[in-house]
Amino acid sequence: MRFIRLQKVALAAVLGFAGMATLFVCGDRTASAQGIITGGISGTTVDQTGAIVPGATVQVVSETTGAIFQAKSNGEGGFQIKDVPLGTYTVTINASGFGPSSISHVQVVAGNITSVGKQALKLGSASQ
8 A cells, every 4th residue: 555655656746847847848938939919110201302300200000900109200310119010001201391201001020120211201281
């Protein structure tokens, strides 16, 4: 009877160790299997002469869900919107004294920042 009890205790210890070893080796795989589900969009706002346009409002709208993300261009005219869900977006840029500029079908790819490059704004009113 005592021998059978020792066998059960030994078997439980071996199974417990094997289970812990499996969790130790494979435990992080569930998190990495989930993958990256966001990316970003960046660019630079300039005028027709190539001069930077700081303070421009950048609006990014999902072409499938309608989700909206916004940012302002910095002192160098640059903008970057991070943590944008994967998909296709329309980017619209507005700045005082300039007409709006739009870029459609911008693809956001997992883990990457998609650049729309330099966007030259044309002189005109924002209401045009």
